[in-house]
Amino acid sequence: MLELYLFLIFMLVAGIIATEIKDLLAAVISLGAVGFSVAIIFILVQAPDLAIVQIVVEVLTIVIFVAVILRTTHIDETIKEKISGIQVLAVVLYGAFAVLFFIAMVRTLNNLPPFGHPIMKVANQYISLGLPRTGGANLVADVILDFRALDTLGEATVLFTSVIGVVALMRKIGRRQK
């Protein structure tokens, strides 16, 4: 479990760098470090299906980000040097909420069953009936395309939603004239 925590700390550091650095190319590279650490963590907890999807999607998004950034300025001008009063207030309020959330989380986690030993009634059914009922050797494919195919049908509309989001973000109406 030690390497898992090391990767978590690495992800935290890379995420903070990605939000705070001024050079946008460096920010995208730190974002890629976070994504590939997620992929390595998926391999460590033995989920190769998710690791493949994570690596492939991460490569594609990084390529698109770099292709966009190489055509624009590299410097993020929205990060300012000065800190205004309202930012200090926001940080204090956020810190207070984080402490409250941490106390509540510790109390809740003490009451949960230990990691990896939940009751697992449904999962046991999937594991024991997956191969005989569907004939597929990959249990993940059995679950997402046979037992829970209706969920996958809803999931397939996610890409359509994101295309609509991109077009809505890029449309001409409502854009400020220069």
Add this chain to the structure above:
Amino acid sequence: MKGMSLIVKTITNIVIGFIFLYGLYIILHGHLTPGGGFAGGVIIAGVFVLKYLAYGSSKAGEKKSSIISSVFESVGALLFVGIALLGLLLTGVFFLNFIPRGTPLHLLSAGIIPLCNIAIGIKVGAGLFSIFLALAAFKYIMED
């Protein structure tokens, strides 16, 4: 959008077929090994993004490829829903695995799962490439 240098174009020509083949492998073996329709579809979308970035394209080409990719995305979605409705028509249950199971660990096994993987692969590949096109060529799309 302009293309890249001769080195990039040559390497792209060599590599592009192998990447496409790997995406097809991931989709077709989705019921046997890790992977599946989503991962393979993203790899196939990556092939088209690579070709687009290396060779560049014109206004007419961008319009044409956006139409083609939207047609393919609709075809994938209709295939997926069609398999589900076929189960409803033949057996009375939505998404029932109506094809015989076959022997496990063979390529032709697991009933409708490989067909669903192919449908999702077409849909995801075309959908991701049309997101890329919408980001790269939104000026031309919006003028229509």
